[in-house]
Amino acid sequence: MIVKAKQIPPVILKLQALSPRVPPHHNKHSFIKDDLARYLAGYKGEKSIEYYLSFLPDEEYYIFHDIRLFDGEHFFQMDTLILTKRLVCILEIKYLAGIIEFDRDFNQIIQIKNGQEKAYPDPITQLQRQKSQLNKWLKRNNLAQLPVQGFVVFSNPQTVIKSNDKSTKNIVIKSHTLHSKISDLQDQKKMDVLTQKEIKKIIRILMKYDTPLDHSIIEQYQLSRGDVLKGVICEVCNHLPLQRIHSYWYCSQCTYKSKDAHLAAVQDYQLLFGSVITSNQLKEFLEITCSSLATRILKSVSSSMEGENKGRVYTLSK
Structure with a gap:
């Protein structure tokens, strides 16, 4: 059951409004265009998993897209959160193309595309931090301490994933395996942790405290009104x-x-x-x-x- 549907993030709408209104010669023009392309690719990747999630039974799985919560010290945002009576699962979704190599020694991934290498922060480390923060949030709001699981999901079907770390394959998956991986997690937990009443309470509190990021795009790029066409x-x-x-x-x-x-x-x-x-x-x-x-x-x-x-x-x- 989709509790919170996927929507175009405000940052994309703002960048779409800003991009054609910054002159091509402006020193921020290329940064804005590159950031817009990056956000659009991320949104495309997150949208693409909806098909695979649709195979999960509505009566057992409650799905939230783009949930942003405050753990008492920091805000944290999860691409997708799946809640059941037995567990909660976080999905960190990536739409990177090319070859992706996991370098756990330096907590980074390396993208090899068109003969060029580019490093990104390790999404496994990011996922572990989100799991810790979600546990902290559940405790802070006096909610049942569910087992918190998670996957890093690569949603581009042409992406090649490489890793020498055997533990990576238990966390990093391709989107077409989502249904089976989440079903397996559910089956591994033999007993329900929550009642239907407790599920409804968590849903209500999640939606109440969800705080979408809504900041000034002009301030983000340190622009003035005079910079905007x-x-x-x-x-x-x-x-x-x-x-x-x-x-x-x-x-x-x-x-x-x-x-x-x-x-x-x-x-x-x-x-x-x-x-x-x-x-x-x-x-x-x-x-x-x-x-x-x-x-x-x-x-x-x-x-x-x-x-x-x-x-x-x-x-x-x-």
Whole structure:
């Protein structure tokens, strides 16, 4: 049973809004594009395991995607958490391509792709830390101390995994083996640890204390508002900015016309700068001069407003 479904992480939405609005010559442009590609690959990998998890019986397995909890000292995020009456299992999912070699001596993995080597932190070490933190979280919230298990799952079917450490094969798996590996864990535990009532309690508390990461992407890359290109982007050719002609947005590059192209730009503003906005800020971001047009747009996309005249502040709808 899917308790918390997989959704596009806020960081991807923010990077998608930011990437076309940072000039190509800016010193952060390549970092932003590379990070967006990396996050998208991770999301693709995490989405791809949903098919294999769907073979687990709904009445026995409770699945949470992207759970982020606080253990009393640190936040920790798990790609996927699977809860049963007998155990809880953490999945740390990787979508790395090429050849992956585990180097346990230095707690790293080495990716060999297109003749190049690149090192990453050892996901087994990361998984062990998450298991420890989850145990700590369960204890902190006075919940039953379930056996905490876990796997590092490589979801790219073409990935070649190599390791000289025999223990690695018990932790590192390919996504197509998920169903059998989790079923085997469940069968190894002969007796239930939790009642159905206790399961419901843990589900309720997990969802209550789940704290998704939502930070400023502008601050993350140490940008200013002046670094961000303003205007409405053409949804056909990505030209920036569109011109406002009468009641349409017009693209001088591909001649595309739209009545509502500003909606995507307003969403970009919200992802980049937050939900609170004034009429002057909207005019500046959309590169328009008409106050009445700005007011009409804001009234159509806002959930509330406070203040009067020039001091009026709008809160954009989610």
